[in-house]
Amino acid sequence: MNWTRRQALGAGGGIGAAVLLAACGGGKDASSSPADSAGGAPRKGGTLRIGALGRSSATTRDPHGNQGNESDYLIIALVYDTLTAPGLKDNTVGRLASGWKASDDLKTWRFTIAKGATFHDGSPVTADDVVWSLRRLRNTPAGAARLPGIKAENITADGKDTVVLVSDYANAELPLLTRLSTFVLKKDTADKDIVKAPGTGPFKLDWFRGGNARLLRNDKWHGGQVHLDAIEVTMFESPQAMANALLGGQIDVASNAGAVAARTAASRKDIQVVRRPNDMAMPIVMRTADGPFADVRVREAMKLVVDREAMVKQVLSGYGTVANDILGTGDPAYAKDIPQRKRDLAKAKKLLEEANFDFSKTYELITTEDIPGLAESATLFAHQAREAGIKVEVVKQESGAFYDKTWLKGEFYTTYWGTNDSVVFFASKTMVTGAGQNEAGWSEKDFDDTYRKVIGTADKKERATSLRELQQIEYDKSGYLLWGMADGIDLAGPKVRNLPKLPGYGRVQLENVWLAR
Amino acid sequence: MSEAAIEGAEAAAAPAAPSALRRSLRAVGRAGVVLAKRALMLAVLLAVVFAAIELLPGDAASATSERGESAADTAARRHLLGLDRPVWERFGDWMTALPTGDLGTSARGERVTDLLSAPFPNTLLLGATAFAVTLAAALALGCWAALRPGGAVDRIVGFASGIALALPEFVVSIGLLLVLSLWTGLLPAVTLTAPDGSPASWTMLVMPVLALAVPQIGWNARIVRGALADQAGAPHVTAARLDGLSPRRVLLRHALPGAWPAIATGAATSTGMLLGGAVVVETLFNYPGLGTVLAGAVADRDTPVIAGVVACTGAVISLVLLGADLIRARTLGARP
Numbered sequence: 001m002n003w004t005r006r007q008a009l010g011a012g013g014g015i016g017a018a019v020l021l022a023a024c025g026g027g028k029d030a031s032s033s034p035a036d037s038a039g040g041a042p043r044k045g046g047t048l049r050i051g052a053l054g055r056s057s058a059t060t061r062d063p064h065g066n067q068g069n070e071s072d073y074l075i076i077a078l079v080y081d082t083l084t085a086p087g088l089k090d091n092t093v094g095r096l097a098s099g100w101k102a103s104d105d106l107k108t109w110r111f112t113i114a115k116g117a118t119f120h121d122g123s124p125v126t127a128d129d130v131v132w133s134l135r136r137l138r139n140t141p142a143g144a145a146r147l148p149g150i151k152a153e154n155i156t157a158d159g160k161d162t163v164v165l166v167s168d169y170a171n172a173e174l175p176l177l178t179r180l181s182t183f184v185l186k187k188d189t190a191d192k193d194i195v196k197a198p199g200t201g202p203f204k205l206d207w208f209r210g211g212n213a214r215l216l217r218n219d220k221w222h223g224g225q226v227h228l229d230a231i232e233v234t235m236f237e238s239p240q241a242m243a244n245a246l247l248g249g250q251i252d253v254a255s256n257a258g259a260v261a262a263r264t265a266a267s268r269k270d271i272q273v274v275r276r277p278n279d280m281a282m283p284i285v286m287r288t289a290d291g292p293f294a295d296v297r298v299r300e301a302m303k304l305v306v307d308r309e310a311m312v313k314q315v316l317s318g319y320g321t322v323a324n325d326i327l328g329t330g331d332p333a334y335a336k337d338i339p340q341r342k343r344d345l346a347k348a349k350k351l352l353e354e355a356n357f358d359f360s361k362t363y364e365l366i367t368t369e370d371i372p373g374l375a376e377s378a379t380l381f382a383h384q385a386r387e388a389g390i391k392v393e394v395v396k397q398e399s400g401a402f403y404d405k406t407w408l409k410g411e412f413y414t415t416y417w418g419t420n421d422s423v424v425f426f427a428s429k430t431m432v433t434g435a436g437q438n439e440a441g442w443s444e445k446d447f448d449d450t451y452r453k454v455i456g457t458a459d460k461k462e463r464a465t466s467l468r469e470l471q472q473i474e475y476d477k478s479g480y481l482l483w484g485m486a487d488g489i490d491l492a493g494p495k496v497r498n499l500p501k502l503p504g505y506g507r508v509q510l511e512n513v514w515l516a517r
Numbered sequence: 518m519s520e521a522a523i524e525g526a527e528a529a530a531a532p533a534a535p536s537a538l539r540r541s542l543r544a545v546g547r548a549g550v551v552l553a554k555r556a557l558m559l560a561v562l563l564a565v566v567f568a569a570i571e572l573l574p575g576d577a578a579s580a581t582s583e584r585g586e587s588a589a590d591t592a593a594r595r596h597l598l599g600l601d602r603p604v605w606e607r608f609g610d611w612m613t614a615l616p617t618g619d620l621g622t623s624a625r626g627e628r629v630t631d632l633l634s635a636p637f638p639n640t641l642l643l644g645a646t647a648f649a650v651t652l653a654a655a656l657a658l659g660c661w662a663a664l665r666p667g668g669a670v671d672r673i674v675g676f677a678s679g680i681a682l683a684l685p686e687f688v689v690s691i692g693l694l695l696v697l698s699l700w701t702g703l704l705p706a707v708t709l710t711a712p713d714g715s716p717a718s719w720t721m722l723v724m725p726v727l728a729l730a731v732p733q734i735g736w737n738a739r740i741v742r743g744a745l746a747d748q749a750g751a752p753h754v755t756a757a758r759l760d761g762l763s764p765r766r767v768l769l770r771h772a773l774p775g776a777w778p779a780i781a782t783g784a785a786t787s788t789g790m791l792l793g794g795a796v797v798v799e800t801l802f803n804y805p806g807l808g809t810v811l812a813g814a815v816a817d818r819d820t821p822v823i824a825g826v827v828a829c830t831g832a833v834i835s836l837v838l839l840g841a842d843l844i845r846a847r848t849l850g851a852r853p
Contacts, residue, residue, distance in 0.1 A: 055813030056636060056805065057822050058581070060625045066581055068625065068817075141594040142582075209714040210635040210805055234709055234803075237812070241707050241803040248698055248706035400575030400818060403582075436588075 042498070046515035047230040050074070050253040051242040054235040059211040061195045063183035064137045070256060071235040075213045077508040078231065079120075080183035080199035081223075083111055083130070083163075084175050086506045091331060091422045092175045095223070096125065096184055096200060097163075106170035106458055111178070113161040117222040119186060120198035127157035132187040134163070145436060146181050148428070150174075170456040172463060173424045180419070180505055202226045202511035211235035227514035239372075240264075246271065246491050252515070253499065254491040255507060258372050259319040262489045272492040277321060278330035279488030279503035282374055282416040284365070284381060284481040289441030291411040292363065296477050297355040303341055303481050304348040305388045306381055312484040315377045320486045325478065326471050327430070328423035329485050330503050333464065335471040345388050352390075362391040366413040368402045373486065378414050381483075408439055415439055419504050423471060427451050431478060440479025447473045544843075551842055555835040559828065560612065566827050567608040570820045576600050577624035577818045598624060611824060620828070621821030623814075629825040632810060635714030637829050640799070640806035642715075644791050644833070646722060647729040651791070652784055654734045659741025660773070664764055666746065674738060681735025686794040690728040690801045697724060707803040714805065725802045729794050733787045740783035744776035751775060778845040785841035792830045 054069030063080050067073045084100070087093035094100075098114040117125040137143055138152040154166040167174055189197045195208070202223060203215035215231045234251060236242035243261035246254040247268065254261060265271040286293035286302060293299055308322040323329055324340050352359070367378035375396055382392035397406060406413050417426070429435055432451050433443040450470045457463040474480070488503050495516045500509045578595035595601050599610075611621055620629035662674035698706040708721040716722055748754055749772060757771040758764075796808035803809075807826050814822035 055809065055816075057623065057632060057810045057813035057819060058625055058817060059632070060627060062626070066625050068581060141590050141597065144590060207712045209712060210710065212710045212714075212805075214712065236707075236803050237800045237809045238803070241801060244694065244699065244706040245709075245803065248702070250705055250707060250709060398574070399816065400573060400580050403579050404575040 040497075040516075042227045042512075042514040043517060044227050044514070045229050046227075046495075047232060048228050048253065048496070048510065048513060048515060049232045049234065049251040050255055050510070051234045051236050051245055051251045051257075052255045053237075053239065053242065054211050055237060056211050056235065059235075061208065062191075063185065063194075063199075064133075064140050064181065066140075066142065069211065069235065071211055071233055073505070074255065074508045074510075075205075075208065075215070075233055076183060077201070077505070078203040078215055078510060079201045079205050080185065081117075081201045082180065083134075083178040083182045083184070085509065086179050086502055086504065088502060088506075089332060091333075092179055096130070097178070100175050102172070102174070102458070104458065106172050106174075106456060107167050109165045109167070109174050110158065111163045111165070111175075113163070114222045117200055118220060119200055120204045120218060123186070125184065125200055126160055126187075127163050129187045130163045130184050131155050131157045133184045134165075134182055136185075137181060137183075147177055150177070172455050172457060173422070176422055176425060203231055206230070221511070223511060226511050228510075231510060243491065246493065249493070252493045252496050257489055257491045259317045259486070259489060260372060261491060262319060263317060265491050270494045272494070272496065274490040274492055274499050274501075275319065276488035276490070276501055276503050276507060278485045280371070280416060280418050280486040281323070281327055281329070281482055282371070282377055282414060282484075282486065283325075283327070284378075284483070285410070285413050285415050285439045286479045286481065287411040287441050288477075288479040289443070292358070292361075293411060293479065295355040295357075297351040298357055299477070299479060299481075301348040301351040301355075301357070301388075302385075304344045304351070305385050305390065306481060306483050307343045307384050308341075308483045310384070311377060311380060314380055315373045316484065316486050319489055320484050323482045323484050324475065325480055325482045326423070326474050327417070327426035327480060327482060328421060329482075331422040331424075333423060333467050335468050335475075337468075338472060338475050341475075348388055357390075359389055359391075362393050363412055364395045365392050366395045366397055366402065366406045366410050368397055368399050368414070370399050370402075371416050371418075374414050374416060377483070408437065408441075421504065423467060424451075424454060427454075427470060427474070430480075431474065442479050444473065444477055447477070544846075547846065548839065548843065551839055552835075555839060559831045559835060562831055563612065563824055563827060564608060566824050567604055567611075567820060570815075570818055570823060571604045573818060575818055577820065580816065580818045581624045598622075607820070611821060615828065620825040623822050624817055624819045629821050632822060633807065633825055633829060636805055636807045636810050639715060639804065640792070640795055640808065640830075641833070643722065643725055643729070643795060643799075643804060643806055644788070647726045647733070647791050648784070648788065650726055650730045651733040651737055651787060654730070655737030655741050655784075656780075658734070658738040659745060660768060662738070662742045663745035663749075663768060663772070666749070671742075674742065678735040678738040678742075681731050682733075682739065683735070684732050686728050686732060686797050687801070689731045690724070690798055693724045693728055694801070708805065709803075710805050716804070721802075721804075725798050725804050728798045728802075729791050732794070733790060736790075737780070737783050737787060741776070741780055744779035745772050747779070748772040748775045774848065777848050781841040781844040785838050788834050788837040792834065 052071035052074045054071035058068040060067055060072055063076045081096040083095060083097040084092045085095040096114055096117055097111040100109055100111045102109050113125055113127060113130060119125060134155045135152045138147050138150065138155065149167045149169055149171060150165050156164050158164050165174065184200060185197050202218055202221045204218050206214040206216050212235055213233045217226045217229055239258045239261050242254045243257055243264050245251045247265060262273050265273060286299050288294055303325055312318065312320045312322055324338060326335065328334060365378050365382055367375045369375050378394045382394050385392040430437050430439055431442055431447060433448050447470065450466055450473060453466040454463055454470055457466060488507060490499055490507065492499060497514050497516055498512050500506055502509065576595065578591050578598055578600055582591045599607060614621065618630065623629055623632055658674050662671040665671060694706060697704045704723055705721050709717045711717040745768065754767060754771045757767045795806055796812055798804065799806045799808035800812060807830065811823065811826045814826065
């Protein structure tokens, strides 16, 4: 199916291919390549050479540090275990923790450490190690954001294998917080020893140098059988160089290579293009607190102006899916039954007139080139808005200037979230009144109340109802215009099998990968 | 500036009868003065770097903040990184630590010397190889062309070097990649790193070196050719030719020595171009050098890292320029 899509683009190009492409549903074709399906009995052995993006100036070795490089995170996530991890069917699955249970008031959570979990030096993992690691994480500058609502002193051990986390408020979704950065090290590891501190993960560190590393299989991993003998991680500054290395057979996998690289590789039948749907959200933010988009009717009009299919086809080269202005599309609890918003210029015009929208003014849409396609999405949207009589001018800002001047403050700008996460994650981080990254300056009492109901309800059914309601409010009123979701794209050589399918940080789970002969 | 100083010293010292000791003392003193001047220039350059990064929007704390960080967290990190202090204070601290070999700490808490310890030798290797290739090729081509002025070789070299010097490294790199790697598979497309941080195979150096060297060969071949043409009219060269010496001997023994100062100056300026071009070439070939470190550090507003890179490359360029100055001084000094 991938092949057809590429051919179609090659033949028709851009808009001309739109009709042909409409026939292909998004996101399903990933299963056509062997890399992400089990494809027979796993073979033990072999070295997987994987490329990941990173910049040598930003390399960091601290599992609780500020990891700007995908390559660093990949290495850390293979050597160390988090308490829990992102899953496909459930948002949260066990990793170092085998299970967790909440008290009736949803404030106290008890995590049980997996049986037989040991560090690479052979010593068993104790609750004290976990408590020390979580407190260390909590005490980093970004700690309050990584473990929100959990004070360091409220992380305690109960016996040898139970860790107790007490939240300041009821939080039915607390285990979500422990998925990405709760890497466990040995208690009292000194800062200078971090670089050689043993982990508990599926691979042990052989060597690390300037962002590149070699990892060896941990035969005693508590999580089960690991197939690969070793993994060699090479850091790449540019996705293009990474794709070239893959095409030249120097690496087996190019992790998160992007749509451009996928296009380059599409003509090579021996290269597998692995698509991980719902990987990256790149919404347009409209400021709700004040300014021209404060009126909810204007925001709805903008959401009706955008031609979502065209955005996905042109901005993402078709490597993505249409979205419905609700963030958290990969969540199993995502409200698929809310009708898909479609382009309706007449209705948009009517809404704008009702809101006394000033058509004579030119509105600046601020964007960056931080990720591929972002600036293009702004340009295409501006073009589409013009068809509705709205004058939008795209202004490109350099990343530093953007985060300094526009982010969280601007009236109209593009943003992106690579941690495609649950509905609750986005609600808590970006939409609840006063949230740290409330990008649209949104404050909606209904939404806040429903959010509190969601995280404060133990009953599953009741919580699901509230979660559906939360998404309806977000769909109706929020400052996010989410037109689509970009696929995460990995490129792999012909021998690679069973690559992870998960979006976002789930791409680092390489313990089940194996190499065919 | 320094060249003028040397010539001045030369003129003043010329009437004195030079004993071997005095001559060598004078040479050391001359080198010392030039070295001090270059060091001062480097310090000024570093001050400019600090000031320039200060002028860019955003700072290291915001540029490296995580998406989850609140404004207060970022402020706390800003304090931790010392960014809330005035820029001249940070510059002063950084400069006073410099002589001890301490280049400070990156925005992500890594020691800058650790960050540069593998890339710097790699870039030196790449730059030095490209420099050697440039010099050898430019000399060979320039001399070959100068053997028969106006001949076919001369015209071809003149034309080709003109094109080569106009080609950006980026274009050369893409061309090399397509032809030598993706189409023919002769050479590896990118550089992979061995456990010690250096390129895993020498074949990985070929394309980056060529990409850097080709434009510089064009530039330097023209300089060699031009300098030899100037020398061709000099009395001693004319005399040698009239003596019936072979053209090759006249060129190598009589014209070339006088052309050295111009050639050395041209080659020295190429050092800067080679190191500058390395930023682009290293990224395209994933070569683990300083260029890639610099590109990332600028995006992160990571002043200590940027200053560290500038200090390293600045020192290298200064040393090469000093070498060129000395060659100039020696050649000019040897002449009556």
